[in-house]
Amino acid sequence: MFKMIFKKLFVFRPLYLLVFLLSLYGLGASPISILPFFNLPLIFLLVRINSITNNLWLFVSLAIGTGFSYSEQGAPSDSYFANVWVLTIVGAAVALLTLLPMIITKYLIKFIKRNQFFNDKILNSDENNSYTTSQFYLFLFPVLWTITWSMFRRYIPLGSWGDWAYTINNSGYGGDPIMQITSIGGLSAVNIILALMAQITTDYFIYYHMKNKFEVQQLENNNNNSNENHLIDLISEEGEEETPFLQNNQNNQDNQNNNKINKMKIKAEQLSIQNWYLRFGLIILLLVIIIFGSHRLYYLEDSNLENIGKLTVGCVLPPPGSNIEKMMKLTDALATQHNSKIILWAESAVDLRDDDELELLMTRAKKLANKKKFYLGLTYTISEGGSARFKKKNMLTLIGPNNETVFDYQKTHPVPIAEYSTESGPGGNLRVENIEIFNKISKDSISINVSGAICLDMDFPELLTTASEADIVLQPAQTWSSIIGLQHLKMASTRAIENGKNDEID
Numbered sequence: 001m002f003k004m005i006f007k008k009l010f011v012f013r014p015l016y017l018l019v020f021l022l023s024l025y026g027l028g029a030s031p032i033s034i035l036p037f038f039n040l041p042l043i044f045l046l047v048r049i050n051s052i053t054n055n056l057w058l059f060v061s062l063a064i065g066t067g068f069s070y071s072e073q074g075a076p077s078d079s080y081f082a083n084v085w086v087l088t089i090v091g092a093a094v095a096l097l098t099l100l101p102m103i104i105t106k107y108l109i110k111f112i113k114r115n116q117f118f119n120d121k122i123l124n125s126d127e128n129n130s131y132t133t134s135q136f137y138l139f140l141f142p143v144l145w146t147i148t149w150s151m152f153r154r155y156i157p158l159g160s161w162g163d164w165a166y167t168i169n170n171s172g173y174g175g176d177p178i179m180q181i182t183s184i185g186g187l188s189a190v191n192i193i194l195a196l197m198a199q200i201t202t203d204y205f206i207y208y209h210m211k212n213k214f215e216v217q218q219l220e221n222n223n224n225n226s227n228e229n230h231l232i233d234l235i236s237e238e239g240e241e242e243t244p245f246l247q248n249n250q251n252n253q254d255n256q257n258n259n260k261i262n263k264m265k266i267k268a269e270q271l272s273i274q275n276w277y278l279r280f281g282l283i284i285l286l287l288v289i290i291i292f293g294s295h296r297l298y299y300l301e302d303s304n305l306e307n308i309g310k311l312t313v314g315c316v317l318p319p320p321g322s323n324i325e326k327m328m329k330l331t332d333a334l335a336t337q338h339n340s341k342i343i344l345w346a347e348s349a350v351d352l353r354d355d356d357e358l359e360l361l362m363t364r365a366k367k368l369a370n371k372k373k374f375y376l377g378l379t380y381t382i383s384e385g386g387s388a389r390f391k392k393k394n395m396l397t398l399i400g401p402n403n404e405t406v407f408d409y410q411k412t413h414p415v416p417i418a419e420y421s422t423e424s425g426p427g428g429n430l431r432v433e434n435i436e437i438f439n440k441i442s443k444d445s446i447s448i449n450v451s452g453a454i455c456l457d458m459d460f461p462e463l464l465t466t467a468s469e470a471d472i473v474l475q476p477a478q479t480w481s482s483i484i485g486l487q488h489l490k491m492a493s494t495r496a497i498e499n500g501k502n503d504e505i506d
Contacts, residue, residue: 016057019043020065027094027167028069029487033176036167040098040194041201044141047102048202055103059095066162067091072483086417094162097152101144109137138203138278142195146188153187157416159459165190166490177293178286182498186461193289200278207275311437311446314340318349324361328368335372341437344377347455347476348394352382366403373401375435377452379476384423391423396452396476400435407431411454412463430467448472459491461498468499 019042026035046058067087153160160166165187169176181189314334319326327349334340352358361380369376376399384390394411410425432451438444451470455477457463467473473495477488 013057015042015046016061019046019058020061023062023065024069026069027066027162027164029483029490031069031167033168036164036194037197040164041198043098044102044198045202045205047099048106048206052103055099059099062098063088063091063095065091066094070484070487090158090162093156093158097148097162098164101141101148105141105144109140138199139196141199142192145195146192149191150188153460154462157413159413159456160187160461160491161459161487163187163191164194166487166494168194169490169494177290177297179494179497180293180296181289182494183296183500186498187494193285197282200275200282203275204279311342312338312340313342313344314338315344315346316349317346322349324350324357324364328364331376332368332372335368335374340374342375342377342450342472342474344474344476345379347379347478348381349379349476350381351392352380354382358382362397362399362405365399369399369401370403373438375400375406375437375450377474377476379454381422391421393425394419394422394454396454396474398433398450398452398474406433406435406450407452409452409454411457413456413460415456427463428466430463430470432467432470450474455488458488458495461495464495465499470499 019039022035022039022042025032026039043058043062047055050058067090070090071087149163149165152158153163165182168190169179178190178193181193185192316327316330316334319330327345331343331345334343350361352361358380361378365376365378378395378397378399380395380397381392382395383392394414396409396411398406400406409431411422412425412427414420414422414424430451430453432449434447434449437446437448448471449469450472451467452474453464453467454475458473458475458477464473473492475488475492
């Protein structure tokens with residue numbers, strides 16, 4: 001079975017092998033950022049020229065490549081992305097959302113061209129308005145593509161996981177100049193550029209093929225005419241009476257064929273010329289975006305760093321068999337040895353059984369934070385009413401140095417399947433609070449706005465826009481491995497760019 005699928009995909013269809021390889025190395029947590037500029041047009045081209053049944057094989061090759069691109073080799077067996085089923089679901093979801101707007105575009109255009117009312121009343125697609133029609137077709141796929149991924153980010157429990165917009169950023173900290181455009185239009189701005197590039201690129205190959213095809217047809221038609229004229233001459237030499245009729249009939253048919261082929265050839269040439277201008281315009285647009293992004297990065301990295309306050313921060317990873325006592329000892333050591341002003345625990349550092357343990361945790365945390373004068377981000381899980389019969393709450397509580405609770409936050413988006421026993425938070429807006437941090441050495445204080453979100457919450461751009469005024473966003477997570485951790489970092493840094501900030505502590 002596997003050998004048959006392998007032959008079907010990669011031996012008899014080498015372009016599908018190319019899609020697999022481009023997806024394997026161009027998607028996932030650490031992509032080669034240039035590959036999506038080849039992969040997306042290739043996938044769209046295969047959808048446009050192949051039948052609907054062939055899209056199934058395209059789906060399989062894309063899903064397998066995407067799934068492997070997120071795999072964590074050597075990760076513990078209980079890791080999300082070492083699980084075959086998780087990789088299969090992720091790969092299939094990304095492949096489906098990639099192909100869906102492409103297939104819809106293809107068959108929607110076919111429907112529109114066959115619908116006389118739509119052409120006459122809406123597009124006015126006659127000879128004088130062909131420009132309007134071509135522009136409609138040009139932007140149809142980019143719009144559908146951008147809407148599809150926007151809806152996915154907003155309503156699917158995976159958030160922005162799998163979004164193609166992340167694939168052009170392999171720096172891990174949002175340093176790619178093109179990604180800076182997300183400060184203007186979010187991930188949708190990157191998506192519409194990728195889709196527009198795919199549309200223009202595939203148009204070029206299709207128009208080039210059309211033009212060559214019509215030239216060959218015209219040449220073959222001329223050769224056929226020459227042979228048929230020779231046959232008519234032979235008939236004429238034998239004195240057939242119907243020769244004039246044959247001659248006239250053949251001439252009329254030849255003229256009709258030539259006119260039809262010439263019109264198609266001229267149309268293909270016009271589209272090809274128009275596509276050249278579009279390709280040139282797209283290059284100019286990309287250059288403008290790169291210049292804008294490079295200038296923004298230069299301004300942030302060189303001009304602003306001297307004016308940005310610096311803080312010593314720290315994170316505490318829970319040891320095996322973690323409990324309140326162990327976490328407090330590690331936190332105390334970090335605050336004492338490094339004078340950390342903000343310390344954050346990793347996600348779900350301790351599992352609390354009841355409200356009494358919660359009160360104990362808060363008492364000890366406030367006492368330590370007051371003694372060492374720092375802010376402590378506590379992470380814990382607790383069941384409603386302390387009963388195991390209820391789902392757990394995944395919590396983040398920020399404690400201040402003056403025995404105050406700055407904010408409480410409950411995880412809004414638990415990881416699907418993996419956190420089936422975790423209760424979703426109320427969602428809505430993230431809290432943004434202003435805090436003062438005193439520096440004993442410089443004898444001054446820093447005033448910053450701080451907010452918090454837990455793990456997958458950071459992958460929902462719309463949720464993080466509610467914390468756009470925050471200078472620091474605390475994000476405890478459990479999946480900070482070498483590969484998936486990089487993907488989290490990429491997403492978190494993109495949230496900072498989208499909201500106009502350059503500081504983020506994870």
